[in-house]
Amino acid sequence: MPERPTTRHDKALQRLRAVFSPLNLAAAAWLIATWAFAAYQLVSERDRLLHDAAKRTQTQAQAFGAYSKSSILRLSEFLLDLRASWLAGQPGFIEMVRERQNLVVDLSFQVSVIDKHGLLIYSSIAGPAPGQKVDLSGREHFRVHQNAGGRDMLFISDPVKGKVSRKWSIQFTRPILRAGRFDGVIVVSVSPEQFASFAQTFTDRHGEVASVIKTSGMVLARVPALEGTLARAVSNRPYLASGSPPTGSYRAMSGSEGVERVFGYYRLPEFGLNFVVGEAVSLVLAPYEVYRRVALAGAMASTLLLALLYYSLRRSMAERRRHMEEMRLASLVYSSSSEAMVVTSLDGTIIDVNPAFAAATGYTAQEIRGRPGYGISGAGNAAGLVERLRATVAATGRWSGELFIRRKDGSEFPAYLTVDTYLAHAYGERCRVALIHDMTEKRQAEEVIRHQANFDALTDLPNRRLFFDRLEQEIGRSRGTQDAVTLLFIDLDRFKEVNDTLGHDQGDQLLLEAARRIAASVRATDTVARLAGDEFTVILPAVGDAGVAGDIAQAILQRIAAPYRLAGELVVVSASIGVATWPRDADNAEALLVCADQAMFAAKAEGRNRWKVFSQALLQVERERLRITQDLRTALASGQFALHYQPIVDLRTGKVCKAEALIRWDHPVRGPIRPADFIAVAEESGLIIDIGRWVLTEALDQLARWQVLLGKDFQISVNKSPVEFSAPASGPESWSSMIERRNVPVGSLVIEIT
Incomplete structure (x- = not known):
């Protein structure tokens, strides 16, 4: 029957299948996922930096406000003392002012007194010249108290420029009252820079600012100082709104500089003050720019890798389709291959082997041909493994896994076996090809890695990882037998002195000898481990008697205290040992080690060269x-x-x-x-x-x-x-x-x- 001619619809369908092939779909999915992940990481990192800045400035504003509150309370108490001294007589008042200025070292201030008519009658800087009248009746801090009806209160003024000092200052004032009637104002003047000096501790980088702003919006102080910002009112700030929370954060543009910042604020409503700390957004996001470049570079590299991989896979798949049958069998049995290969019939009879197989097993091609392929499996394989292999190959035509192979001399080696079924024109029938990869070196390398991961490189004792594994095993075993497990924590006394004086090489020799002596002091069933530095542990299974553990600890102390010959001289060190027992002192391995560690420190504190049993009293002392x-x-x-x-x-x-x-x-x-x-x-x-x-x-x-x-x-x-x-x-x-x-x-x- 003649084949149906290919129609235009068939060609379109083929092109559509080619476009939406699994390889193309996988490449598109990888590309989309790569750039979506990069975008997500960038947005997350930017949001995190801004969030951290908001929290940081909010915390700094709270610290700024708390510190300033203590300063305001000190100034309020000082005003009360000054007023009492003024009412008692001017000579004592002047002496008090001088004494307080000498005692208070963290705050510079000036004191002045205004009479009930608003005339300056005293200033600690320089009083008015004879005959000169300095009229301050128009100042806000005078009018507030004059109109207060004899009410005693602390008032904090807007920044003012002094008529005597000619400098900006913040006035902290209280009224002078005689018989409950207004008789003037006593004033303590503090410079805005002094009042906000605490903020200098967290505004040392360019773009960081801190301000003190009254509820009215008037700027009292700013760090760093900026011309034209004092005595200027701000508006549209969250902390100025009615019912705003005590603390918070926001982003805004600084009008005086044109810099966008992240601000944190803290309100002190009892004093009508707000403390604001800001960081420039450009400063906050500086790490983000580095992160962005790295992320984009990574995404570009991933895209390039995808393109190379895609091109390579396309070529490989095309090549594979053209030469699959011819190249597979030829490459598997190629004589120069380093991997052992076997070609068998479908029933498992060996047809041919390559030279690498002969080198690995000792069989020549002539000796092995015609034998059953499963006959070279070793006796070290798990029961039923070969039967499962044969059943899987018969059902699916392929299998892969680890298997022991028996050599001609009877010895065995571990191998990774891969079996597949092909149509081989060279043999005129379907056959199976087995690839045998010798895993001896890999197993040896894995054993080296396993040993390095579990044993200390210097002393060859179990390290911290293996120590915890064995301790947990002993505790698990003892849960069923109700036996106790005792742990000794050993720390060499003054080991650092040996390291510092004789050098690290001699220190290592000391650790080796100490490890040998500890191991010689315990039973064969006990585990000696080195945790780190000069710290050792001993696991004593089935030892609940404190006397037995104490005897072992004392034996270790005596052996360690014997002199060591290092660098041609005798060196004497001692040890401190902590003893803890499961389940009396702790119910798990981590807690038991902590208890033994605390007992060791107690032994060291009592004079070293001794052992100490853990008790709850030691735990209480450590907690205290x-x-x-x-x-x-x-x-x-x-x-x-x-x-x-x-x-x-x-x-x-x-x-x-x-x-x-x-x-x-x-x-x-x-x-x-x-x-x-x-x-x-x-x-x-x-x-x-x-x-x-x-x-x-x-x-x-x-x-x-x-x-x-x-x-x-x-x-x-x-x-x-x-x-x-x-x-x-x-x-x-x-x-x-x-x-x-x-x-x-x-x-x-x-x-x-x-």
């Missing part, structure tokens, strides 16, 4: 230490510390000649905390440096005051930790520089090292 460490980080900033002074009296004269400064911590929740409970923790965490600097500053301030009252010979004694001497210099000023800058008289300050 962590709690104190966390609380210490906020105690200094929140003013929880105070200095008490122990007076020392000269028995001959009866005069107080000296005082010892003693730090005290009044925790807001836990109450007074003894120095013995927190000084050591402060030394371990390094917080003692900042605490010591604060103690010295407070003591020097008090020394200056007492030397005025009690004479220049008066001394103050201050305790300092050895950590403060050994730590590198940090902070704005060292403690020795602080003493020199204040010109403390010789002999006035006694430093006691505690």
Whole structure:
């Protein structure tokens, strides 16, 4: 029957099938997915950076507002003190102003007094010249109090330029009241730069700004300062709207600079102030530009790779269609192939083999032809594997998997076997071709990798990964037998000194010998592991008796304490051992290691070269230490510390000649905390440096005051930790520089090292 001629419809259908082939569809899907993923990553990264900036500026604004609130409260208290002193008499008032200006080191201010008629009658800068009248009755801060009807309140003015100082300042004022009637205004003037100086800590990069803005929209202060921004009203800001939340963020264009920024704000409605921190969007998105270039480059590279792969696959598929039958069998049995190959009939009889097969098995082609192909399978194969192989090949014509192959001499080697069925014109029938890939080297490499992944490279002991695996196995086994599992955590004492003095090579020798001694001290059923550095562990299965574990720990201590010969000299080290038991101390491997670690640290704290059994008391001590460490980080900033002074009296004269400064911590929740409970923790965490600097500053301030009252010979004694001497210099000023800058008289300050 003649073939039906190809119609135009058939050709169109063929072209359509070619266009929508699986390869074309896969390439299009890959291309779309690549660029969609790149676009998604870019949008996500940009949104993340902007979101992080909003959170960051909001947090900074809250810190700015909290710090400024404390400054405002200090100024309010200062105004109350000044008013009381003014009402008591002007001479004492002037002395108080001078004293407060000397004591307050973080805030510069000026003091002035306005009488009830609005005339300036006192200024700490320079009062009005004789006969000169400075009329301030038109100033807002005077009129507010004059019209308040005798109500006592704190008022914060808009920025004003002083008629005496000729400088911008913010006026913090309270009324002077006599018998409940208005009698003038007392004023403390602070420069906007001083009032907002705290914001300099997070506006050090170009494009970062911080502002203080009144509820009316008036700008009180700005960091960094910008000409024309003070005393200028802003509008259309979220924090100025009625009912706005206490804190928030937004994006806006800075009108004075034309820079778009991400702003965070914090409101203090009790003072009518808003604290705003902003970062330029260009600064926030600077990392995004780098990320964008990398992402686009990656997408372009992926597209190029797709194009190359697509072209290669198209060529390969076309070539394969033209030469499939001829090239397959020829390439499989090609004599120079490095892979062993076998050609069998459909019933499994060997027809031919290549030279690589002869080299791998020891059989020549003449010896193996005519034999059953399945006869070379090794005895090391899993039961039923060969039968499943034969059934799969008979059903599908192909199979692949791992199999042991038996050589002519009876030895076996692991191989990866691939079986396929082809129509071979050379043999005039369908046949099967088996490709045998020797996996001996791969298995050996895998064993090396497995060993490296589970054993320490230096000591050949189990490493942390294998340690946890074995510990979990022992715990799992003991759950059924109800046996206890004891863990020893061993840390060499002063190992770092050996490393630093004799070098790392000798340190490695010490670790090798220590590992050998530990292994020699335990039973064959125990596991010795090296976790890291000079830390070792011993797993003692079925040891619930503390006495047995203690005997093993003591034996390890004695062996480790024996001298080591390193670099031609004898070196002595010791060890500290922590002991913890499952399930008494912990219910899982991780927790058990933590308990043993804590017990080890307790042994080290008690003097080293000893062992210590974990107890709940140790856990409580560690928790208390962590709690104190966390609380210490906020105690200094929140003013929880105070200095008490122990007076020392000269028995001959009866005069107080000296005082010892003693730090005290009044925790807001836990109450007074003894120095013995927190000084050591402060030394371990390094917080003692900042605490010591604060103690010295407070003591020097008090020394200056007492030397005025009690004479220049008066001394103050201050305790300092050895950590403060050994730590590198940090902070704005060292403690020795602080003493020199204040010109403390010789002999006035006694430093006691505690």
